[in-house]
Amino acid sequence: MSRARQAGYRVLGPRLDYLLHTRPIEWPIVAAHTSVGYLLAVGLRSAVQSERLGPALLGTALWVVCLNGGTLALNSAYDRDEADIAYLRQPPRPPSHLGGFGLALMVAGLIGATLLPLGYRAAYAGCLVLSLLYSVPPIRLKAVPGADWIINMWGFGTITGLSQGIKG
Numbered sequence: 608m609s610r611a612r613q614a615g616y617r618v619l620g621p622r623l624d625y626l627l628h629t630r631p632i633e634w635p636i637v638a639a640h641t642s643v644g645y646l647l648a649v650g651l652r653s654a655v656q657s658e659r660l661g662p663a664l665l666g667t668a669l670w671v672v673c674l675n676g677g678t679l680a681l682n683s684a685y686d687r688d689e690a691d692i693a694y695l696r697q698p699p700r701p702p703s704h705l706g707g708f709g710l711a712l713m714v715a716g717l718i719g720a721t722l723l724p725l726g727y728r729a730a731y732a733g734c735l736v737l738s739l740l741y742s743v744p745p746i747r748l749k750a751v752p753g754a755d756w757i758i759n760m761w762g763f764g765t766i767t768g769l770s771q772g773i774k775g
Contacts, residue, residue, distance in 0.1 A: 608697075624699040625708050628683040629676030633694040637671045666723050673716025674731060678738040680709030682749070685742055713738065730766050737762040 615623040645663045646654055654660070682688075684706035688698050702708070713735050720728045741749050741758045748754040 621702070624702045625680065625705060627695060627699055628680040628688070628701060628705055628709075629672070629712070630679050630694040631676070633679075634671050634676070637675050638667050641667050641670050662723055665719070666727055669716040669719045669723075669731065673712050673719065674734055674738070677709040677712030677716065678742065680705055680712065681738065682709075682742045684709060685744065685747070710739075734762045734766050737766075 612623070612627075615626075619626065642663070645659070645667075649657045649659060657663075683692070683698070683701050686692075687701055688695070689700060690698075692698060717728070717731055717735060720731045737758050740746050741755065741762075748758055
């Protein structure tokens with residue numbers, strides 16, 4: 608076990624297992640991907656000076672931590688991930704309430720999205736539904752060849768960038 612993980616267990620105890628299954632090492636990558644829509648909407652020059660920066664940062668945090676992290680936790684709960692997976696080496700055994708935690712995180716993000724424009728809320732809600740269709744039985748499109756690709760293409764590929772470019 609790495610020193611960082613040992614320190615995490617000292618601070619959070621078994622709650623660290625929940626956090627690890629949201630794969631926080633991936634968050635900077637998803638944040639960069641999510642920010643592309645914002646940069647395209649306002650332009651690189653005015654991105655930092657824009658009055659939309661605060662809402663864009665909130666939207667990015669909700670999208671990355673709550674929606675993406677919640678989806679990954681929900682996925683790990685159903686996959687029972689115990690071997691190395693993307694952005695999580697030597698994952699801890701999935702805690703018994705990991706699925707509920709992931710869903711609660713996604714719903715918390717949707718509640719937080721009420722502070723943002725309607726278009727963002729719609730994009731978030733749409734991706735939340737896609738996440739459930741992707742991860743949760745009996746539909747579990749993750750297990751359907753080609754459907755997993757379409758879900759990722761639309762959710763992570765298209766709507767993620769669009770979410771930050773939506774004008775309120």
